[in-house]
Amino acid sequence: MSAVAWIAVSSLIVWVWLLLGQGLFWRTDQRLPRRTAPARWPSVAVVVPARDEAGMLPVSLPSLLAQDYPGEAEIFLVDDCSKDGTGDLARTLSVRYGGLPLTVSSPGEPEPGWTGKLWAVRHGVTLARERKPEFLLLTDADIAHEPDSLRELVAAATTGTPDGFDLVSQMARLRVVSAWERLIVPAFVYFFGQLYPFRRVNRAGSGTAAAAGGCVLLRTEAAERARIPESIRQSVIDDVSLARAVQDSGGRIWLGLAERVDSVRPYPRLGDLWRMISRSAYTQLRHSPLLLAGTVPGLALVYLAPPVTLVAGLLTGDALAVWAGGAAWAVMAGTYMPMLAYYRQPLWLAPLLPVTALLYLLMTVDSAVQHRRGRGAAWKGRTYARPEAAPDR
Structure with missing residues (x-):
């Protein structure tokens, strides 16, 4: 197999695992549990x-x-x-x-x-x-x-x-x-x-x-x-x-x-969303350059590789890269459709998820850069240079 095909197949494997093994994260049916009026309404x-x-x-x-x-x-x-x-x-x-x-x-x-x-x-x-x-x-x-x-x-x-x-x-x-x-x-x-x-x-x-x-x-x-x-x-x-x-x-x-x-x-505007997301993106990575170094190629493999390997396969005649890259892209888009439906947005936006993921990747890198410059987690006139990351287990 070519290197492009290997990348495409790896991305497809990750997406099959995300589809079936990540808690069905893509479903949007987690709404308030079935409930009745309590015998006494608490204060x-x-x-x-x-x-x-x-x-x-x-x-x-x-x-x-x-x-x-x-x-x-x-x-x-x-x-x-x-x-x-x-x-x-x-x-x-x-x-x-x-x-x-x-x-x-x-x-x-x-x-x-x-x-x-x-x-x-x-x-x-x-x-x-x-x-x-x-x-x-x-x-x-x-x-x-x-x-x-x-x-x-x-x-x-x-x-x-x-x-x-x-x-x-x-x-x-x-x-x-x-x-x-x-x-x-x-x-x-x-x-x-x-x-x-x-x-x-x-x-x-x-x-x-x-x-x-x-x-x-x-x-x-x-x-x-x-x-x-x-x-x-x-x-x-x-x-x-x-x-x-x-x-x-x-x-x-x-x-x-x-x-x-x-x-x-x-x-x-894009700048409004950029500031909202980048202010805490590096915090999610616990301000770790090592985690950032792993996140960037990880996001690229999961979200950017499918369309890139599909196009590369079409240009070079690599059938396996075309098939695996296209299948990974299809699974990605399919898992995104329920969220688009929840937000009452057209489903044709689903194949554009790699573009959005690229923006999020850039926001994460920018968040790390701003943190290094002492401007991390800036919001409404306050800056928290080294805020505590969300606890994880």
Whole structure:
């Protein structure tokens, strides 16, 4: 066999394994588990960290205020040193829309050793615990919830399994409007599911842990047992770290795709998406040059080799390279189609996944370069030069 054929066959083998052996990551049927109304609706405190979110709050905050929840619920919005009037706007929206009680507070700049978001979460959780809520809903300021979202999350946590869940998280449906969002956003969730297959996360006793930080319902008892957020205070990939801490402390976790929870934050340009992804890509690799050196050729073999070997085989008359490269590309595209369907995008985008993967590869390399320059994990005016990687096992 030629070298090109060897590469094509190797890529095909990897894709067959991913198709069958990686927790069926490509399926999109992990939705809130079957649930019923609990006999008693537990109390909930909603904690919303917000930094310069005046553009998002008019859409997201009214959706929280309007939650149709049968039990006691209260919102704690933590203004993380915003410069755009986020806190004042939140108070104005609360007066205008009514609904759930809202408390707005600000903890000041984070202490050394804390990321800004988790410092704000710490402050909000501390305030919430004074009310002794049974559950905490940690949700971002750019997440809009349908009126029954909180009710459905609590029902899933309390009745979705005989013993209940300590953490229920939904991956909010991200905005897909611009051409760049169509190309990159569904792949973001696809790649996340490939790293953390939802089925494995949801299986009792599994060693895989993950959550989606935009929407996490957490038992207060489990948070205290796992020392949330103190135990993960340096984490940039805080959602995965949170899920790991809860699981390691004996909690049962669940993660799935959302149907009625949406992110309203726009990423219309490539630069917007690039910054969002590259700020934590190298953190995922634990800031290891060795892991980066293995990731680059690994991504090339899995995502770039199929179309390249197919074309090379056609040009050189290498039938095996054509067949193996084409088969690998077909399997890749086939596993991507369910995610495109979930995002209501045309399926002809599936064969373009190698292009998207190339962009992600470049973003990962750029993330490493920025880290070396001391500008790693930059977000909203703050830079975390050496943030703690998400714990892995």
